[in-house]
Amino acid sequence: MRTRSRLASPASLGAKLVLIMTAVGIVGALGITLLLASIITPSFGQLETNAIAGHVERTRAALTEFQAKVESAVRDYGDWTASYDYMASPGATFERESFSSLAMSNIGVHGMAYVAPDGRIVIARWRDPASGAERPAMRAALLATIAGTDLPRVLAGRNSGGFYARVGTSVAAIGVAQVRRSDGSGTPRGYVLMARVISSKQISDLLQLGARIDLGATGDDEVVTPGSRMLSIAVPMIGADGHAVAATRFSVPRDVSRLGRRMLMLAVAGSTILLLLVLIALRRLIEQLVLRPLHRVESHMQRVSASGSLGLLEEEKRSDEIGSLGRSFNTMLRQLKDLREQIEVQSFDLGRSESAVAVMHNVRNALNPISTILSQGIAQAPPIDRATIDRAIAELAQDDMPPARRRKLSAFVAAAVHAQDDDRQATRRELGVGREALAHVLDIIGQQQKAAHERPTLEVCDVTDIIARNATIARYSQGVSIAFSYPADTRHVMANRVILSQVIGNLFGNAAESIVARGGGTGTIAVALREEADRVTIEIRDDGEGFSPDTAATLFQRGFSTRAHKSGGLGLHWCANSMNAME
Template sequence: MRFFKNKRIRNSLLLNLSLIGLVAAAVLFLLLNAAIDKSFTALEERELQGHIGRVADFQKTSLRSITARSKDWGIWDDSYYYAQDFNSAYEDSNINAESFQNALVDGMAIVRFSDGAARSFAFDREEGEELPELATDLRAIVTKPDFVEKVRKQDDVQSFITFQGQLYTIASVQLRKSDGSGTPPGFLTFIQKIDSSKTNQALQVSTTIELGSSIKDTVVAKSANAIEVAAPFKGQDGKTVASIALHLKRPLTEAAKELLFITFGGVFFLIVGLLVVLSRRVKTLVLDPVERLHKHVERIRESGELKALTAPAPANEFGALQGEFNNMTTELQQLRAQLESQSFTLGKSQSAVGLMHNIRNCLSPVRVILESLDQNGDDPLPAQAPRALEELSAPALDQPRREKLISFLSAAHEHVGAQSAMQRQQIREAARNLMNALNAIDAAAEGERDTRFDERCDLAGLLSHSGNIARYAEDIDVMVDVMCDGHIAATGNRVLLSQVIENLVTNALESIRETGREDGLIMLSATQDNISGLCSISVTDNGTGFAPAMAAQLFERGFSTRTSKSGGLGLHWCANTVRAMDGELTLKSNGNGSGARATIRLPLWQDEAIQNQSAA
């Protein structure tokens, strides 16, 4: 009977473990499929957008290149005078296959504005032979009245065009002398052929040029194993004259499927192995000891004495032990649910307090600026200005008096102008602080999972703007000194780093207020170390300071050295935020009354670090 019951428990356990394994495998397959499909789809989309972007860059580069070559020939004394008389000397020395090969163009035309006369030339750059038919077609296009009128109104015009079943870039520039002077007597036009071999080489994918296409925008068509992308080439009138088709394969899709099955297969067999081992270990480490443990618990309950476990307990007592364990588990679950509810409520409260703390730092300068504008916004010209204007209009006013009045009114006008400029600067600063407040709210709404810590953070601007919190402080005159060693950029989150620095400046400002003085000094500085790849941001004040032994304690939640206000969240939040950006925040002071220095160390922006190392 005992053997039967033991065997029955083991079978139930094996069945349960097998069911759990199958459910876990199914869930794992679904999760892996969702994660891998999402990741590889994002990678494929990023690669697709890269191809589309390279097509646009290729078009822009082609137009800029042909325009630059047109200007090389068009802004030239020889071309300028050639348009006036079409002399043969110019054609003998410049119009040949070698010149066209050097200029990387296939056709050229020069048109005179006065009478519409034109000369056109075309060469096969590979064979070195003239192409009279292409030259004739080119001349027919560039001598059209609407084409001539458009070039007459603009210094240069460029677009795409088709000739004889081929796609070309075409650029026209007004003819001028080599120094850029002179009235344009006409214009010069260059064309350059674009074929599949050129686009294949430039885009590094298989492409075809389709003439007569009517698509207006880029079109993407996806199939199971390939992606077809078609992008238009626009003519001078903005209409599509041709399109380029990119034939892309989808290796990432196949790789995603292979990765899914390989990963799932490996994990599935790992689960099977773990279940086999677990079933054996559970029997040895759980079932047998539980029998002994239950009997031992009964003896302790009956005798009230703690004794060593000596004899094994009957196997059929596992049910009673499970009931007792379940009761205990239920109580623990209730306690845990209460704790999680309280932790969730506390977390929401702390997040709200942190957000309000950052918003208060952003809005404090705005309030001071608005109060200043309210007090000084109606400051008119001096009271004597109207009388001075009236006196100045008198015909009999002597010259010395007139000059004195003009000087007075000029000074008054300059004063009003300077005051207006200062008010505009204050309004811009208030707008920037309001934007920082909005960014703080947006960052809180996005949540930590959406926060990026790989952004470029230009420290000169961040330090300058953060210093304005102290410059516009209320009831205290603080001098702010900002020093940034060159163009330093850190890697992190620009909005969060700005909030951290503003928090440190606010703490420095409050520390100065605690001294009871009406003035103070805050220094913000940034340096970089190319060897270590780190930059340092320091905020130094001449406030109350603190005992060196308290430095580590200042980062604890709720701790504050201030007695006049509640606090303690700012530095705790700052330290956690800097740590999330792979940085470090330290505080240093030589004691009470000696001021303090907060130092942030962050990784340098990667590109900046590489450039500085190369320069070194």
């Protein structure tokens, strides 16, 4: 479960690899799609173009074949001696036999005409193929078509020819032939024309698909109009002047292009699925071969961080980079274990050295008041000179001493005795302070001996009493006049009394040094106590020279001191460690 949650994290290596593989898959799918599209689409486009060309050619062939049949029929009438004689001398017998409905039905034409070389119409008929009746309107349309057609140009030196023409509202295939004898001899005596109407049904039957004749088309080239599913193709039906008179229009399904699109979609889908399967397989392989071993290393590092035990990682017998990583990691753990053992030995030696130095530092602070008291006692002169007192007593022993003089001497001796008594009381008080300081020194030494074997013992202490005792001692520490202020109410805390007293004494000593460094001979030290939940906070303020805020972060580091002329820097460092030891 943890591995999956890490894989889902955007910042994890697994998530990044998944994103990279997804991006590669998308780019690969797009690349494959473009590649297949560039290959399949043009190929099937060319196939569709070829299919269109085939439809056009087949339509042209059908139109040509339809026209050729009419031309073949008219050629039989043109190379016929009976027609040749008829053009020389038109007669009813030929017209009745050759222009009858049966004859026209047999040759499959709707209209016929004989035209003299000068363009004169010798005979023209248009009969309905079903009923055989004359159709004057279509005959007139045929005559108009003949009048507007340059027949010699149509033949172009040949014996016969053909074209398509608009006859009324219909389109007909027109066949033209010169009238000659059956053996082809003789000067042509005119032209014979035959017309066969072509309908949409006929062209559909010829093409085997749905087609229609578009009378509105005017272009001389085929027109292909593509649609989404169908292709509309228009093939021109060329007239006598070489221009289109109509067009055969039909629609064919775009089977080739649809097949191409389907093949493209299938190819893209297949390649995408294959690429997806490859990516899934790669992801599983990466997870098994890379991510899981890395997760094992990470989990082991977390266990080492949580427990502090530098146990070795269970190595996998692999010869690749992951196996090398595990071996290097275990080598690092062995080196760290050796270094930690060395540091522990060095820390033990350093701790003993620092502890001894800290004890000497605290002893020195505790002996400072004793030194000050002794120095003041030695340097202080007696309040009354002893020789003066002796002379006054000697004079008082004389019997002839005047009463006034005796009273003065008696008052002087009494004052001297009182002054000596006051001096003796002050000396006793100072010696009492010195005794307390000396007892404090003995407590420090005893506590150090006890701390060498066990952790400091905590007990209920009156922190106000400890502050008062240290304030009394601190007044004599630097030979300056220091005014102390602190709460008088009792505050009990759980602490080691001796260690807490040393910490407060150290802080008072530092405050006194700061006042001396400022100059002026006097100063104040104020102590405030603040209870917060289950703790008591002690705040000590002085009006000494202070320190720069930039040094606040290094105050409790070993060796740091704000006194450039002094060596050491163990006081605050020891205080911080001692307070932490009582947690």
